[in-house]
Amino acid sequence: MNSTQLSAQDSRSRSTVIPCFLRGFFENPLQVASFVPSSGYLQRKLSSLACLQTARSVVELGPGTGETTRALLKAIPAEAQLLGVEVVSGFVKHLREFADPRLTVVEDSALHLKQILSQQNMPAPEVIVSGVPFSVMTPTEGRQLIQTIHEVLAPGGAFVTYQFRNNVCELASDCFGAPQSRAFVLWNLPPLDVYLWEKTAETKEQKKIPASPLKV
Ligand SMILES: C[S@@+](CC[C@H](N)C(=O)[O-])C[C@H]1O[C@@H](n2cnc3c(N)ncnc32)[C@H](O)[C@@H]1O
Numbered sequence: 001m002n003s004t005q006l007s008a009q010d011s012r013s014r015s016t017v018i019p020c021f022l023r024g025f026f027e028n029p030l031q032v033a034s035f036v037p038s039s040g041y042l043q044r045k046l047s048s049l050a051c052l053q054t055a056r057s058v059v060e061l062g063p064g065t066g067e068t069t070r071a072l073l074k075a076i077p078a079e080a081q082l083l084g085v086e087v088v089s090g091f092v093k094h095l096r097e098f099a100d101p102r103l104t105v106v107e108d109s110a111l112h113l114k115q116i117l118s119q120q121n122m123p124a125p126e127v128i129v130s131g132v133p134f135s136v137m138t139p140t141e142g143r144q145l146i147q148t149i150h151e152v153l154a155p156g157g158a159f160v161t162y163q164f165r166n167n168v169c170e171l172a173s174d175c176f177g178a179p180q181s182r183a184f185v186l187w188n189l190p191p192l193d194v195y196l197w198e199k200t201a202e203t204k205e206q207k208k209i210p211a212s213p214l215k216v
Contacts, residue, residue, distance in 0.1 A: 016094070017065045024064070024088045031087055033133035033164070034190070037064055041187035042162060043071035045194060046129065051158040052076050057123045060084045061110040061130035061149075066095050068131060068162075073100055083122055085110050111141065113148050124154035135165035142171040150175035153199045162194045172197060 052075035063084040084105040092107040176197040
């Protein structure tokens with residue numbers, strides 16, 4: 001798909017995004033956790049992530065109405081695959097209207113990611129981007145999701161998540177250690193942090209939060 005087709009699709013879908021997102025929020029306030037989709041600023045931050053530029057296998061958890069999905073599709077190579085996993089049916093229906101052959105959308109919980117990857121016959125993801133709000137999951141579910149993400153990620157792969165609260169750091173510390181980088185995004189409603197971890201063989205004691213912000 002070329003950039004003209006992408007922008008035509010963008011403008012067509014924007015008029016339907018807000019009503020769809022609001023409906024999803026009012027029907028599923030805990031899962032959606034925000035009444036507006038992510039800002040253009042966050043989208044640009046995600047699409048400039050270095051790890052996406054060469055990735056062949058990418059997973060997005062909680063794509064919502066697809067504003068972040070569009071950012072990921074802009075960033076990944078033409079031959080890459082992007083798997084979206086979303087629980088809200090209205091969002092899934094909207095996402096399935098994206099005319100991009102690289103995107104597959106599964107209606108299911110991110111907690112079932114391991115089984116979903118195997119059903120989709122997809123290689124270990126090199127990048128997993130998640131908007132699933134860890135702050136509204138039970139600690140048990142949150143830990144289970146982090147463990148699953150860690151287990152399925154390819155060695156050296158990156159886990160990126162944008163969150164309104166920071167409890168994901170505690171949940172992730174056993175598997176991933178401290179975040180490799182973190183960036184505060186003020187221009188989003190509400191403002192949030194973007195965290196990035198890499199799956200390495202290092203122990204959490206060896207990992208440190210770098211002084212520099214998220215490389216984007
Ligand atoms: C904060 S919204 C982010 C939506 C979108 N990515 C954006 O940035 O505009 C969180 C999304 O995660 C989805 N979600 C929540 N729990 C989930 C789960 N267990 N599995 C998959 N998606 C989930 C919600 O339905 C919602 O679409």
